[in-house]
Structures are given as C-alpha cells and as structure tokens.
Amino acid sequence: MMASAPLLEAKDLSCGYGGQTVVSHLSFQLNKGEIVSLLGPSGCGKTTVLRVLAGFQPVFAGEVRVNGAPVSTPSATLPTEKRQVGMVFQDYALFPHLSVAANIKFGLHNRSATEADAKLKDMLELTGMTAYANAYPHQLSGGQQQRVALARALAPDPVLLLMDEPFSNLDAELRSRLSLDVREILKKRGITAILVTHDQNEAFAMADHVGILHGGGLQQWDTPYNLYHEPANRFVANFIGRGALLPGVLTTHDSVETELGVIRGNRAYPWNPQQAVEVLIRPDDLVFDDTSPQKAKIIDKIFAGSSTLYRLLLSSGRKLEALTPSHQDFPINAEVAIRLKAEHLIAFKK
Numbered sequence: 001m002m003a004s005a006p007l008l009e010a011k012d013l014s015c016g017y018g019g020q021t022v023v024s025h026l027s028f029q030l031n032k033g034e035i036v037s038l039l040g041p042s043g044c045g046k047t048t049v050l051r052v053l054a055g056f057q058p059v060f061a062g063e064v065r066v067n068g069a070p071v072s073t074p075s076a077t078l079p080t081e082k083r084q085v086g087m088v089f090q091d092y093a094l095f096p097h098l099s100v101a102a103n104i105k106f107g108l109h110n111r112s113a114t115e116a117d118a119k120l121k122d123m124l125e126l127t128g129m130t131a132y133a134n135a136y137p138h139q140l141s142g143g144q145q146q147r148v149a150l151a152r153a154l155a156p157d158p159v160l161l162l163m164d165e166p167f168s169n170l171d172a173e174l175r176s177r178l179s180l181d182v183r184e185i186l187k188k189r190g191i192t193a194i195l196v197t198h199d200q201n202e203a204f205a206m207a208d209h210v211g212i213l214h215g216g217g218l219q220q221w222d223t224p225y226n227l228y229h230e231p232a233n234r235f236v237a238n239f240i241g242r243g244a245l246l247p248g249v250l251t252t253h254d255s256v257e258t259e260l261g262v263i264r265g266n267r268a269y270p271w272n273p274q275q276a277v278e279v280l281i282r283p284d285d286l287v288f289d290d291t292s293p294q295k296a297k298i299i300d301k302i303f304a305g306s307s308t309l310y311r312l313l314l315s316s317g318r319k320l321e322a323l324t325p326s327h328q329d330f331p332i333n334a335e336v337a338i339r340l341k342a343e344h345l346i347a348f349k350k
C-alpha cells in the first residue's frame, strides 16, 4: 500500500495562526517528480500552507502525509529537520561569510568528506555555478545567488523541495529565464517540488499542476492549460490571464447567443434554454477576419514584439481584447471585422 501512496498528500487540511483559520478543507496530492505551484493573490495563505508542509507550524484539522506516512496531524507535527525537505526562499538566505562551496556543503555535515565533495561538484555543475565555487554571495548577481540557494537546498537529496516566491527579487526577464532553468534542473533529477507564487507566468512556466488559492480554500487544481481555457469559476476566470465576460443567452445546452453571434462549445450546461449567462472571451479567442459581419473599432493597441493586443469597442459599447500576430497591424480608430474562434465555451450563470 505504501508503495502506491502519493509522495505528498494534503487531506482536508485546515491551518492558520492562533485560533484564526487562514485556509480550510485543502486537499491535494503530488506524485514523485511532479512540480506544482500554489498560486493566489496576496494574503490568500500560500506561505502558510508551505510553512505547514515544512513542519514550521501545526495543522488545525486534516493531515499531511509523505509517502503514506503522516507528518502533520492536529495532535503531532514532525519537526522540520526530520522531514527531508529542501527550501528556497525569496531572499536567498545564503550565509554571507561562507563561500559558494561552503554554502552548498552546509547541509552535508553528516556525509564523508569524499561524498560531500562529490555532491558539491555535482550541484555546482547542475546549477551552472562551477566557476563560482570560491566566490562569496556578495560577489554574485541575484540570479546566481538563487542558483546557489537551489544547489544548497538540493545537496542533501531532499524528498520534497519547497520554494517560496524564489524569483520575486529578480527583474522580469531574469525571472522568466531562471524559472525555465530551474524547471529543467528539477525535471532532470526527478525532484518533487512545490512553488508558491503570486506570479502566474512563473507558475505556468514551472508547474505541471497549479492550485489556485483564494477565500480560504482551493478554487481549482489543474493544468495551466485548463486553468486558462476551462476555469472552474468566475474567480479563476478573472484571476488567470486576460479576458472579458460577454452577456448572452443559452440557446441549447452547449450554445449561447451573444452579440458576436452564436457560440458553440465543447461542454453542456445543465441550465434551461433562455438562461442569461456570461461567456468568457479570451483575447486569443478573437481573430480578425474580413469576411466576418461582426465589426469593432480599435480603441487602443499594445505592441509586444511577436504579438499585438488590441482593445476593441463593439457597437453595443462593450469592450473586448484581441491578441493577434503582430504582422496584422491596424491603426487606432480603424474599423475591423472580427470573428470568434473559441473552442471552449465557458459560461457563468448571470
């Protein structure tokens, strides 16, 4: 039975501070080698959950299991040092007076010198920091310091790696590059990891599954693709990506009449025909198409290199956004013909 247990399992977990519950009824599982992200707005409890998983604080209810064995229950909390978790924080937390090599070897005091040296060499290579073994943290860039922090966290072969906003002190470009690099490093070694972030690009770039936390609970646990294209509720629809909600009326269980025509989707809704709904329109659901009878006026555009985001005004006065390849270049105030090209019909009852 133990062999088939998930690597990490949170079951109906409630946690918080003092008597104050921050997150309740949280359940999720991670298999070995999986990378997941807990994503949510500031204050939703991401760090609190991570602290529970690390063993820094107790659970009020529910339990956490690692490889089938309970590590947190309301009556017992296995201490951090016995959990074999590695941690990477926002502020790097490297020892300033120790060299890169000594930082990485810090958690290896119970290994033989030969073993520790081999591990150091391996970690330096894995994180691309071999040339900096003798440098001190203040001589490194933020991105390099975070690579060392990762090497230090991975050196003792943790069962689980916990990362709390690891890239938020870095500029946007470095952040996106490093998040891909770190994913590659973790995948190469089959490391199971949880990343806490409020940055959806980071979560999407790194994680196999993402849990959206809000309002004291989990709103959706899904792949990045599904969170974007098949959000489970209005909160997720608004929180993830860009988009607008367009009013419409359900005509059959899987089609909605809107001012852009009838939208037919890939799922059936249980509501009666004529039910008033709102349909989620993502910017990439709209295409410019000269043959379409639907007209819109361009009121703004944001050029982003390979693509352009257009803000459009419909004749009803409603506004939508369209994301197109940047060769399709139109001036502000131009009238364009648009067509909906959505494969997913995401409707919410009005």
Ligand SMILES: Nc1ncnc2c1ncn2[C@@H]1O[C@H](COP(=O)(O)OP(=O)(O)OP(=O)(O)O)[C@@H](O)[C@H]1O
Binding pocket: 017, 022, 040, 041, 042, 043, 044, 045, 046, 047, 048, 049, 198
């Ligand atoms: N030590 C503490 N004592 C009491 N309440 C706390 C403590 N730490 C956090 N909280 C509260 O718990 C809630 C969740 O905090 P938490 O830090 O887990 O959120 P978060 O989602 O990680 O937010 P952020 O993205 O801003 O870091 C917040 O309302 C916060 O004020």
